[in-house]
Amino acid sequence: MTGMTFQEIDARVLKTLEPPSKRYWIAVTLLFSGVLVGAGSWAYQIYKGVGVAGMNNPVAWGTYLINFVFWVGIAHSGTLISAILHLLRASWRNPIARAAETMTVFAVCIAGLFPFIHLGRVWMVFYMLPVPNQRNLWQNFQSPLMFDVVAISTYLTVSILFWYTGMLPDLAVVRDRSEGLRKKIFTLISLGWTGTHEQWRHYTRAYLFFAALATPLVISVHSVVSWDFALGIVPGWHTTIFAPYFVAGAIHSGLAMVITLMIPVRRIFGYEKLITPGVLENVAKTIILTGLIVGFAYATEFFMAWYSQNPVEMEVFRFRAAGHYAPGFWIMVFCNAILPLFLFLKSVRRSIPILFAVSILINIGMWFERFIIIVTSVGRDFIPYSWGLYSPTLVEFGIMLGSFSLFFFLFILFVKHLPSVSMTEMKEISGHGAGHGS
Amino acid sequence: MGLLAALGGGAFFYLLSGSHPERAWQAYLINFLIFSSIAQGCVLFSAVMHVTKARWSQSLTGLAESFSAFFPVSFVLFLILFLGEAHIFPWKGIDLGEKEAWLNVRGVLIRGSMGLGILYFLGFSYLYFSLSLKFLRNPHPVGLRKFLDRRWMKDRMDTEACRKRTGISAVLYILGYAVVLSLIAYDLVMALDPHWYSTLFGAYHFIKAFYLALGALVIFASVLHINPNLPFAVNPSQFHDLGKLFFAFCLLWADFFYCQFVVIWYGNIPEESSYVIERTMMDPWQPLAWFIFIVSFALPFLILLNRRIKKNPKWMSLICAMVILGLWLEHLLLVGPAISRHARALPLGFSDGLVFLGFLGVMGISISTYIRIFPEIVMNPGRGR
Amino acid sequence: MEPAMGPEKSILGFFPSEDRAAHAILALRGTSWSVKKVLSPVPGPKIFDALNLRKSRIGYFTLAGGVIGFFTGFALAAFTALQWELIVGGKPVVSLVPFFIVGFEFTILFAVFGNVAGLIHQMKLPDYKGLVELDPYRDVNRFGILSSCPLEEEGSLIAFFKEHGAEETIIV
Numbered sequence: 001m002t003g004m005t006f007q008e009i010d011a012r013v014l015k016t017l018e019p020p021s022k023r024y025w026i027a028v029t030l031l032f033s034g035v036l037v038g039a040g041s042w043a044y045q046i047y048k049g050v051g052v053a054g055m056n057n058p059v060a061w062g063t064y065l066i067n068f069v070f071w072v073g074i075a076h077s078g079t080l081i082s083a084i085l086h087l088l089r090a091s092w093r094n095p096i097a098r099a100a101e102t103m104t105v106f107a108v109c110i111a112g113l114f115p116f117i118h119l120g121r122v123w124m125v126f127y128m129l130p131v132p133n134q135r136n137l138w139q140n141f142q143s144p145l146m147f148d149v150v151a152i153s154t155y156l157t158v159s160i161l162f163w164y165t166g167m168l169p170d171l172a173v174v175r176d177r178s179e180g181l182r183k184k185i186f187t188l189i190s191l192g193w194t195g196t197h198e199q200w201r202h203y204t205r206a207y208l209f210f211a212a213l214a215t216p217l218v219i220s221v222h223s224v225v226s227w228d229f230a231l232g233i234v235p236g237w238h239t240t241i242f243a244p245y246f247v248a249g250a251i252h253s254g255l256a257m258v259i260t261l262m263i264p265v266r267r268i269f270g271y272e273k274l275i276t277p278g279v280l281e282n283v284a285k286t287i288i289l290t291g292l293i294v295g296f297a298y299a300t301e302f303f304m305a306w307y308s309q310n311p312v313e314m315e316v317f318r319f320r321a322a323g324h325y326a327p328g329f330w331i332m333v334f335c336n337a338i339l340p341l342f343l344f345l346k347s348v349r350r351s352i353p354i355l356f357a358v359s360i361l362i363n364i365g366m367w368f369e370r371f372i373i374i375v376t377s378v379g380r381d382f383i384p385y386s387w388g389l390y391s392p393t394l395v396e397f398g399i400m401l402g403s404f405s406l407f408f409f410l411f412i413l414f415v416k417h418l419p420s421v422s423m424t425e426m427k428e429i430s431g432h433g434a435g436h437g438s
Numbered sequence: 439m440g441l442l443a444a445l446g447g448g449a450f451f452y453l454l455s456g457s458h459p460e461r462a463w464q465a466y467l468i469n470f471l472i473f474s475s476i477a478q479g480c481v482l483f484s485a486v487m488h489v490t491k492a493r494w495s496q497s498l499t500g501l502a503e504s505f506s507a508f509f510p511v512s513f514v515l516f517l518i519l520f521l522g523e524a525h526i527f528p529w530k531g532i533d534l535g536e537k538e539a540w541l542n543v544r545g546v547l548i549r550g551s552m553g554l555g556i557l558y559f560l561g562f563s564y565l566y567f568s569l570s571l572k573f574l575r576n577p578h579p580v581g582l583r584k585f586l587d588r589r590w591m592k593d594r595m596d597t598e599a600c601r602k603r604t605g606i607s608a609v610l611y612i613l614g615y616a617v618v619l620s621l622i623a624y625d626l627v628m629a630l631d632p633h634w635y636s637t638l639f640g641a642y643h644f645i646k647a648f649y650l651a652l653g654a655l656v657i658f659a660s661v662l663h664i665n666p667n668l669p670f671a672v673n674p675s676q677f678h679d680l681g682k683l684f685f686a687f688c689l690l691w692a693d694f695f696y697c698q699f700v701v702i703w704y705g706n707i708p709e710e711s712s713y714v715i716e717r718t719m720m721d722p723w724q725p726l727a728w729f730i731f732i733v734s735f736a737l738p739f740l741i742l743l744n745r746r747i748k749k750n751p752k753w754m755s756l757i758c759a760m761v762i763l764g765l766w767l768e769h770l771l772l773v774g775p776a777i778s779r780h781a782r783a784l785p786l787g788f789s790d791g792l793v794f795l796g797f798l799g800v801m802g803i804s805i806s807t808y809i810r811i812f813p814e815i816v817m818n819p820g821r822g823r
Numbered sequence: 824m825e826p827a828m829g830p831e832k833s834i835l836g837f838f839p840s841e842d843r844a845a846h847a848i849l850a851l852r853g854t855s856w857s858v859k860k861v862l863s864p865v866p867g868p869k870i871f872d873a874l875n876l877r878k879s880r881i882g883y884f885t886l887a888g889g890v891i892g893f894f895t896g897f898a899l900a901a902f903t904a905l906q907w908e909l910i911v912g913g914k915p916v917v918s919l920v921p922f923f924i925v926g927f928e929f930t931i932l933f934a935v936f937g938n939v940a941g942l943i944h945q946m947k948l949p950d951y952k953g954l955v956e957l958d959p960y961r962d963v964n965r966f967g968i969l970s971s972c973p974l975e976e977e978g979s980l981i982a983f984f985k986e987h988g989a990e991e992t993i994i995v
Contacts, residue, residue, distance in 0.1 A: 005964075006864060006963075006964035007964055010963065010964065130899060130903060136906055136907075138902075138903035138904075138906050138907070139903055140903075140904070140911055141899070141900035141903055141904065141921070141922060141925050142900075142904070142911060142912070142914055142918065142921045142922075143911075144704075146925075147921070147924050147925065147928075150896075150924075150925055150928045150929070151924075151928050153932075154928045154929070154931055154932040157932060157935070158931065158932065158935045161935055161939055162935075165939075165942065169864075173864075173963055176961070176963045177963065187951075187954070191948045191949035191950065191951075192948065192949045192950035192951040192952070192953055192954040193950075193954075194862060194950070194953055194954055194957050194961060195862050195863055195864060195961075196860045196861065196862055196953075196957075197860065197861040197862075197863070197870065197871070197874055197876065198860075198946070199946055199950075200863065200866040200867075200871075201871065201876050201879050202879045202881055202941075202942060202945045202946045203866065203942070203946070204866045204879075205878065205879040205881045205882065206879075206881050206938055206939075206941065206942045209881065209882065209885045209934075209938050210935070210938060213885075213931050213934050213935055213938070216689070216927075216931060217931055219693060220924075220927060220928065220931075223693075223697065224924060224928075227700065227701070227704075227924075230701045231700070231701060231704040231705065232705070233705050233707060238701065238705050238707070239637045239638075239701070240636045240637050240638035240639075240697055240698040240701045240702065241637035241638040241641065241697075242697075242701070243638075243693075243697040244638065244641060244694065244697065292613070296616060296617075297637075300620070300637050300640065300641075301637055304635055304636075304637045307537065307540060307624075307635055308635050309534075309535060309536055309537050310709075424864065424865055427864055427865045427964075428865045428866070696923075699920070700920055700921070700924075703920050704912075704914075704920070704921065706912075706913060706914075
């Protein structure tokens with residue numbers, strides 16, 4: 001695929017681990033200050049109480065849930081790329097698999113923070129953990145919120161293990177090509193990997209199983225998240241299409257985030273020959289598919305709202321399209337369903353700046369989608385007397401800024417300390433055939 | 439084949455003239471849906487394999503495309519369905535209020551025929567381009583093949599443009615598939631209970647259709663592979679991949695079922711749950727529901743975890759046949775309670791089997807006609823990795 | 824591994840590509856010399872075929888984990904519900920439909936644990952000793968075949984390697 005020799009691949013990727021430039025430190029400082037803003041806002045909230053956020057009656061779920069769903073969604077496409085595309089033997093995934101999987105791990109970590117933040121009194125989190133206690137208090141596993149706890153912790157654990165296992169051969173390469181403290185650290189974390197046939201034999205089988213196990217997680221975890229909403233009776237939430245709709249939306253936003261990350265990374269680190277425009281084009285084509293599914297879901301929901309002739313349902317959807325939050329709704333429809341259609345044109349797919357802009361717009365659209373789904377349904381449910389509006393407060397914006405900063409902060413730490421392109425997988429496709437073998 | 443078709447037709451009229459004419463139309467509807475789904479899904483298989491540039495399935499897509507011969511038959515069968523409108527549309531006499539703008543016989547007819555017409559047109563145009571890339575000139579062309587060969591000779595000059603057009607028509611077919619199959623599901627199956635609705639129903643139907651189609655494709659490929667008279671062969675890795683795809687859709691179908699079930703069960707809203715309660719918790723439907731669950735999900739799931747069995751054509755055909763039986767019964771489960779209201783016992787009998795065989799005969803005739811026009815798909819030994 | 828028959832020499836031959844290495848392995852298996860280890864930077868399917876390796880048994884660990892997880896998930900959910908037997912939201916105290924989700928997630932979680940346990944057990948990770956043994960000789964980017972022969976046949980083994988495309992041979 002690339003025609004690069006093994007040495008060239010190693011050299012290119014290992015170069016990214018060299019001591020960074022001044023611009024890097026500036027970026028780190030900026031992002032870290034964003035993280036501090038978030039931490040400060042959270043500390044303030046813990047001190048004052050969750051009332052400093054904008055949630056109230058009737059809209060009791062606000063940006064914390066929106067961000068939760070947003071970050072879990074982003075995580076899913078990383079697993080799609082590294083696990084599902086591995087099973088489908090799509091070798092175009094190899095240049096971006098490592099970064100995508102890393103994106104997953106960080107996104108899940110941040111997503112997991114949000115229910116915690118939403119608690120307000122964070123020390124009460126033990127109520128959600130099935131630990132024997134002298135009051136014999138146990139969780140209600142029938143609740144979708146408990147499904148969430150189980151699903152997200154499973155996803156976090158599996159993603160971290162998958163990520164680490166996938167990196168083992170690469171960590172060994174770094175070990176072999178480094179000196180001093182770095183060599184010591186990488187010797188430790190590469191667990192004595194030497195690349196003998198015995199090791200590869202077990203490794204490829206285990207990797208295949210990892211991929212096969214992570215695949216149902218992609219579908220099930222976001223289905224569980226969607227059921228946080230769908231299992232209630234709130235109009236606009238209680239609908240059967242939510243599970244596949246959320247999964248498709250998650251992959252949609254995640255793929256867009258992959259492009260948002262990969263375009264600067266390939267420019268800054270000189271990965272142009274590894275992450276070719278063809279790879280980005282394939283991601284863009286997949287975005288077309290997910291965009292179509294999301295658009296189809298929008299249309300179906302609207303049709304069914306009318307078909308049902310249920311006045312409450314019809315009102316929620318009328319409110320979404322034409323009510324107080326209509327601008328958000330139309331941003332959502334345009335960015336998620338209409339904009340990706342432009343990717344049908346090859347010239348759009350091949351233009352890196354346009355692709356970058358489209359990916360950012362898609363993520364903005366997906367954020368608004370979660371906003372519209374959550375806020376309009378709860379703010380406009382059965383009894384007109386209890387209808388209400390919602391707007392996020394500064395504290396919430398601070399925490400949101402913190403979460404985005406944390407994600408990019410962790411990611412730029414990653415690209416400087418660990419190999420951000422999988423050298424092993426690139427060597428596999430540099431002229432030898434596809435995939436990790438099974 | 440012709441005998442089967444005649445047999446089926448006879449059974450249908452027997453049922454029709456009996457004391458429960460709705461049984462006849464019920465059987466007709468179920469079989470119409472099943473066989474149309476198989477045809478639509480098989481062409482989808484070919485379209486998807488083309489769009490994803492898959493290489494493992496090259497010899498199989500030719501087989502899958504042969505099911506398209508059923509398209510015109512399906513269209514005609516859809517129109518004939520309206521002869522039974524008194525039974526097929528139980529909502530006819532009910533006052534539906536605003537919903538009548540959608541649910542009226544003429545509306546269903548126009549939407550359905552337009553939808554199917556457009557879908558089948560898209561399917562055939564995809565095939566026109568896809569086949570032009572596949573076949574060399576037939577040495578003794580007759581009739582339709584002669585016409586097509588001549589057109590293809592002209593277009594063949596520019597293979598790049600042909601490939602591009604195949605790609606575009608494949609995408610259009612896929613879009614049409616999703617929209618039209620959802621429409622058919624809403625109008626013909628979901629509407630049977632006019633006050634019930636489920637947003638996922640359309641998608642559930644088209645996933646189920648693809649699952650059915652994959653099963654039919656496996657059976658067809660296995661039958662041709664095992665036949666010693668034909669040079670057609672499928673190598674074990676292709677069977678393995680097809681088996682894996684079948685397994686994946688087994689899971690996906692069950693997942694879509696569960697998505698609907700869990701939301702309705704948990705919400706426990708009477709408007710929605712009555713549909714599900716009648717079909718999964720009340721007699722005579724409950725045992726049928728469990729049977730379908732075991733035969734179309736639990737057993738295939740457990741059996742297909744094994745790698746070796748996916749490479750064995752005989753066993754795969756058996757499993758796929760079992761699954762198709764289960765899905766046939768699942769269609770009965772969906773439409774039965776609405777068409778055969780207050781049934782004390784399962785409205786299922788010997789004649790239903792005969793009607794199924796009748797439809798099978800008709801499909802068989804369509805496919806053999808196709809193969810006579812394009813003998814290359816069974817004559818060429820299997821390609822692909 | 825063959826039983827040691829007198830003093831043996833181990834020769835490590837380096838090959839530039841997977842194809843050459845696979846051919847050499849096939850040729851080597853036809854001789855009396857054993858293939859002790861094959862080092863490669865990528866998992867080479869051709870090399871696996873040439874070595875005619877048994878399939879790894881990690882799958883059994885994974886399956887065991889999955890089955891345990893499935894029942895654990897259900898058991899946990901049912902146990903916690905039965906502690907107080909409260910009817911919540913009108914649902915039965917122990918109901919299959921929601922508990923299936925818990926069971927499913929635990930299946931995947933424990934299957935992954937089984938997978939990791941299998942990996943650690945089968946690969947005997949962490950294998951720092953093996954690393955130290957091979958360290959001076961390994962080459963990150965070339966395919967190495969380690970073979971052993973009796974002392975006298977050292978020259979013929981080296982020649983054999985060179986014949987089959989080895990770029991370099993080292994006496995270990």
